[in-house]
Amino acid sequence: MAISDTRGDGWDLSAPAMRLYEACALRDGDLVGQITAANPQAQRELLDWGLITLEDLPGGVPGVRDPQHALQRRTDEVLAAAEEQVALLKNLPSLSTRLMRHYEAVQLRAGASSVYLDDQAAVNARLQDVVGGARREILAAQPGGPRDRAILDKAVARDVVALDRGVELRTIYRDTVRDHPVTAEYARKMANRGAGRSAQYRTLAGAFERMIIVDREQAFVSDHIVAGGPAHAAWLITDPAAISVMARMFEAAWMGGRPWSGELRARRGGDARDTIGSSSVRGARTTRQQREILRNLCTGVSQKSIAGRIGVSERKMEKEIAALKALWGATTLNELIYQWALSPDHRVDDSAPAEGPAGARVEGEESAA
Structure with a gap:
């Protein structure tokens, strides 16, 4: 039996534990006291392995047990634990099948055409990848109203790159953005770029669904299926039939929207600080x-x-x-x-x-x- 230098690792005894066992066997009370004082865990190791007993302490020295019997008990314990691990390994395929059945019931997948994303970081990462890879067109319906500057600053960098690639970018906002200077500033910048393609914006007063459609091949929509799901949860859809219907919905909303290039709504009393360019x-x-x-x-x-x-x-x-x-x-x-x-x-x-x-x-x- 090999001996570890300092501590036991569950499969072996530490050097202090081995010295303590030897001292107990020799009935050397002074040495037992010195080892125990310097290495309190040594006694715990020997008790766990069943190599000593504290029932009778003649002279204050723990009694030693037959190591063959103690190690046989240890062997039986290890074998029992191994059998549990083997049983778990044998059960994993069946467990996986049962879990996937429940998971797919939530996913409502049809040929992997829809993927449920409930982690906000995963949603953002997937969205950045898909939008960043747009080749022809990005259609975005954003019913959330005015956007904060941090979000819009990130959008400018992303959208400029897409427009410079020749991607057509059309966005529908709620009519309330016409009263929001930050969103208006962003729209002015993107809709009046001068050289190169510019983005297009329209606003709607009524309700409409949030969606982002990329190249009419992939689309993100809000979750309305999973009960109790987080507010930021979304679905990534790749089914051509579903995306075709969504694109028609977007086009219908687009036709009903009012073109917007970032001009602020005129205020009463002639207060209209919303000029574009010169x-x-x-x-x-x-x-x-x-x-x-x-x-x-x-x-x-x-x-x-x-x-x-x-x-x-x-x-x-x-x-x-x-x-x-x-x-x-x-x-x-x-x-x-x-x-x-x-x-x-x-x-x-x-x-x-x-x-x-x-x-x-x-x-x-x-x-x-």
């Missing part, structure tokens, strides 16, 4: 020439005639129309005219002198300095 028009994103094109389209004038009126080629007119469609995310002329009618741009007064800023005032409103 323009003094709240929310205007179009140039004087673009607005002239749109006004002509609204009255039914053909693109060829409009080109003649403003003195540009038909090819240039086609490019202007395409740029206007992209600005509002419209796919048809009818949709473009509809979005123009909803936007602040259609109220811009372009009767100001040409050398002055287009839309120096808005009909019925005071100029925002």
Whole structure:
């Protein structure tokens, strides 16, 4: 039997315990006292192994037991514990099957098309990976209302990278963001980037579901299934049929939303500190020439005639129309005219002198300095 230098590890005796056993066997009371005083755990080891007894202490020395019997008892104990471990190992496959049955009942998986994420860190990490890998399009419906600056600062870095890759980014917010300077500042920055693709935003006054759809291949939605689940729990969905329905829901909400480029809602008394860039028009994103094109389209004038009126080629007119469609995310002329009618741009007064800023005032409103 090997002897450890300092302590027992459950499979062996420490050196102090071995010396104490030898002292007990020799009935050397002085040595027993010295070892016990210096190493109190040594006696505990011998008692655990069944090598000594404290029932009779002639001369204050513990009695020793036959080591063969003690070790046989120890062997029986170890074998019993090993049999329990073997039984556990044999039962693990069955236990795994039973647990997975309950887990999958909660997951409601269909070909691994939905994954339940109840850990906030896991939700955020998975969301960052999926959104960060977007190739074509990100559709986000955010009904939570105004966002705090910390969240928006992170979003700027992420969204700029996506837009620079050519990803189309459209977001629906609750109408309340129009009263929130921090969210408005973020929207202005992302919707008016100048060079490169800009993000598009719309707002809704009514209720709508939270969702983020990436490339119409993966989507995140809030959890409405697991009873008692945490508020931040979400589902990652990859089922094409489900995502197709969600995308149609988003498009319907998008069509019903009001275009928004970060302009704050006008306050009573003319308090409107929400100008965009150097323009003094709240929310205007179009140039004087673009607005002239749109006004002509609204009255039914053909693109060829409009080109003649403003003195540009038909090819240039086609490019202007395409740029206007992209600005509002419209796919048809009818949709473009509809979005123009909803936007602040259609109220811009372009009767100001040409050398002055287009839309120096808005009909019925005071100029925002």
